[in-house]
Amino acid sequence: MKNIVKIALISSAACLALVACAKKQQPETNPTAEAAPAAEAVQSAEPAMTQAQADSLAAEQARLDAERLEAERARLEALINQIMSEDVYFDFDRSELTEKAKELLAQVGELLLKEQRFTITIEGHTDARGTEDYNFTLGAKRAMKVKEFLAAYGIENSRMESVSYGKEAPKAQGETEEAYSQNRRANFRVNIKQ
Amino acid sequence: MRENVTRFVWGFVLALVCLVPQGVFASIDTIAVDVGISVFKTTPIGIVPFEEKPGIDWIEEKPHQILTRDANLSGRFDVVASDKFNLALFSRSKAKHYMTGKVEPTSDGRLAVDCYLYVSQSKDLLLGERYTVPQKELRRAMHAFFDKVIYQLWGERGVASTRIAYVSKIDGIKQVVVSDYDGFHRSQITRDSTISMMPVWTRGNKGLVYVNFKTNRPRLYTKNFGRPEKPLFEQFDQTYSPAVNPVSGELLFSSSKDGKTDLYIGNMETGKARKFAYLKSNQTSPAWSPYATEVLFTSDRGGGPQIFVMGKDGSDLRRVTFMGRYNERASWSPEGDRIAYTSMDNGKMNIYTCALDGSDIVQLTNNAGNNEHPTWSPDGKLIAFTSNRSGTYQIYIMRKDGSNVTRITQAGENTAPTWSWFYDENKPQPKEGSK
Numbered sequence: 001m002k003n004i005v006k007i008a009l010i011s012s013a014a015c016l017a018l019v020a021c022a023k024k025q026q027p028e029t030n031p032t033a034e035a036a037p038a039a040e041a042v043q044s045a046e047p048a049m050t051q052a053q054a055d056s057l058a059a060e061q062a063r064l065d066a067e068r069l070e071a072e073r074a075r076l077e078a079l080i081n082q083i084m085s086e087d088v089y090f091d092f093d094r095s096e097l098t099e100k101a102k103e104l105l106a107q108v109g110e111l112l113l114k115e116q117r118f119t120i121t122i123e124g125h126t127d128a129r130g131t132e133d134y135n136f137t138l139g140a141k142r143a144m145k146v147k148e149f150l151a152a153y154g155i156e157n158s159r160m161e162s163v164s165y166g167k168e169a170p171k172a173q174g175e176t177e178e179a180y181s182q183n184r185r186a187n188f189r190v191n192i193k194q
Numbered sequence: 195m196r197e198n199v200t201r202f203v204w205g206f207v208l209a210l211v212c213l214v215p216q217g218v219f220a221s222i223d224t225i226a227v228d229v230g231i232s233v234f235k236t237t238p239i240g241i242v243p244f245e246e247k248p249g250i251d252w253i254e255e256k257p258h259q260i261l262t263r264d265a266n267l268s269g270r271f272d273v274v275a276s277d278k279f280n281l282a283l284f285s286r287s288k289a290k291h292y293m294t295g296k297v298e299p300t301s302d303g304r305l306a307v308d309c310y311l312y313v314s315q316s317k318d319l320l321l322g323e324r325y326t327v328p329q330k331e332l333r334r335a336m337h338a339f340f341d342k343v344i345y346q347l348w349g350e351r352g353v354a355s356t357r358i359a360y361v362s363k364i365d366g367i368k369q370v371v372v373s374d375y376d377g378f379h380r381s382q383i384t385r386d387s388t389i390s391m392m393p394v395w396t397r398g399n400k401g402l403v404y405v406n407f408k409t410n411r412p413r414l415y416t417k418n419f420g421r422p423e424k425p426l427f428e429q430f431d432q433t434y435s436p437a438v439n440p441v442s443g444e445l446l447f448s449s450s451k452d453g454k455t456d457l458y459i460g461n462m463e464t465g466k467a468r469k470f471a472y473l474k475s476n477q478t479s480p481a482w483s484p485y486a487t488e489v490l491f492t493s494d495r496g497g498g499p500q501i502f503v504m505g506k507d508g509s510d511l512r513r514v515t516f517m518g519r520y521n522e523r524a525s526w527s528p529e530g531d532r533i534a535y536t537s538m539d540n541g542k543m544n545i546y547t548c549a550l551d552g553s554d555i556v557q558l559t560n561n562a563g564n565n566e567h568p569t570w571s572p573d574g575k576l577i578a579f580t581s582n583r584s585g586t587y588q589i590y591i592m593r594k595d596g597s598n599v600t601r602i603t604q605a606g607e608n609t610a611p612t613w614s615w616f617y618d619e620n621k622p623q624p625k626e627g628s629k
Contacts, residue, residue: 093497093498093520121410129538129541129543130499130520130522130538130543131479131499131522131523131536131543131566131567132391132392132434132610133392133434133435133448133478133479133492133522133523134478134479134492134494134499134522134523136412136432136434136435136448136450136455136478137448137450137455137476137478137494140432140450140453140454140455140476141453141476143453144452144453144454145453147452147453148453162452162453163410163411163432164411164412164432164450165407165412166412168368168389168391168407
């Protein structure tokens with residue numbers, strides 16, 4: 001019984017302490033409204049103080065900016081991740097786009113139309129079968145088919161670059177049809193134009 | 195009843211005949227495939243262990259063992275091994291010549307090796323050479339002697355002192371390496387964190403041209419041994435499939451731009467290059483004829499890859515391969531009469547040769563994993579290639595008829611071999627272009 005009372009006391013004390021802390025911090029975390037007139041009033045008397053306040057103001061502004069940028073960055077990152085995860089798959093020794101590939105590419109095209117700052121590199125890949133040389137040409141054809149589709153969707157060619165990796169960068173290891181079908185693909189790398 | 199027994203016995207014998215060779219070949223590393231018809235006439239040659247002075251601490255193979263391996267690999271000889279000179283054995287085996295020698299330690303810790311080539315019947319000395327080398331150079335000294343033997347007996351240059359460039363996965367990254375033709379004395383050429391691949395030799399074996407991905411795209415680089423690397427033809431987007439012109443040293447290569455792959459030819463010194471052929475199809479994997487008058491390449495004009503040939507001025511284009519849907523990466527035999535290439539059937543790659551008009555197709559590898567990237571030895575007797583028949587990709591050498599397959603790399607993953615040109619600084623070179 002004593003123990004329970006003790007725990008209750010401790011926890012309520014902890015709660016109080018937390019509230020107190022929160023109250024103390026409040027003026028610092030949201031000073032924009034009050035700080036400005038206060039600064040005017042004491043300007044002549046305590047210039048050092050004003051300087052400190054101005055500094056904290058600027059720091060606050062920077063923090064807010066950073067927060068907004070962070071949010072924007074997180075949103076862009078989510079978009080970029082979405083684009084980068086949209087792999088387009090092909091049939092063996094083929095570079096024609098399947099219906100499913102076209103659906104995926106339409107989504108990517110939509111994102112690129114919305115985010116004009118994005119530029120992309122389209123990477124064409126092949127499965128492990130066949131020679132290195134011919135697979136480079138095949139990967140180049142695949143990347144080009146994707147680029148053509150996106151161009152037709154309204155993305156400027158200047159925002160797209162295509163490159164072939166041949167069979168050099170497989171996504172899945174192994175000599176099964178499943179691994180092969182995962183590797184016959186085109187994928188995207190996204191850059192943000194400054 | 196008796197008839198039945200006889201039939202049974204014959205059946206049993208037949209079954210034995212069919213079964214035994216498979217069992218034997220499956221268990222050893224050196225697999226004879228023998229799909230093609232053996233066209234080799236090999237010459238028996240006797241090899242007798244070298245006379246040894248005491249005081250040698252052997253860490254390498256002994257001289258006669260190195261010569262035996264060279265002779266077996268060369269595609270020219272059948273080795274008649276004997277502990278000592280044995281005229282009866284040599285005559286019976288038709289070994290008209292034999293090789294032996296003497297080896298002794300020198301005061302400074304090296305080996306003095308005397309190597310001899312004798313006529314068996316008369317014991318006449320045909321060739322004698324002395325090499326004084328540290329033991330780790332012994333193998334190369336024996337290669338040099340072996341090539342002199344070939345020159346003496348055949349009037350031709352041998353390949354025992356040639357090298358092979360290939361791609362080896364080192365710490366998970368493909369790097370270009372060079373080794374002697376028998377897989378020894380391996381040295382790493384590229385040390386990048388990005389993939390290096392497709393090495394070929396520049397003329398005079400001064401260096402290599404290869405592809406690296408350090409700019410996030412395939413691009414050609416050249417490097418003379420011991421010198422810094424230099425990017426090639428940076429005005430082109432994605433460059434690969436290099437082929438060095440054996441006469442002029444110019445580089446023929448593929449470049450992909452906007453999904454279209456074309457052949458270009460350029461000068462590696464000046465960096466100037468121009469389009470080699472104006473064709474609607476994609477072209478890759480160029481290969482020069484021995485005297486650089488014609489070019490083999492792969493085109494996808496029929497849908498899949500097929501091999502074509504044309505003159506060096508782009509004239510007289512014709513298709514070479516018609517069998518199968520995937521024929522790629524042709525390589526012209528130094529004798530000029532045949533090409534070796536890789537063909538894919540049911541997802542498996544195998545090596546074939548055929549005449550230049552596409553006739554007389556011979557399958558060299560069969561039923562042993564994937565076999566690809568054939569490259570001719572400069573004397574045209576042998577073909578090196580890569581195969582994953584052992585589970586991982588390794589480099590093998592076989593005779594040009596597919597016989598005598600010998601593995602030369604042991605560990606890791608090794609692909610894309612390219613044989614060097616001849617190494618023969620000491621011998622007067624026949625003028626290029628003369629027959």
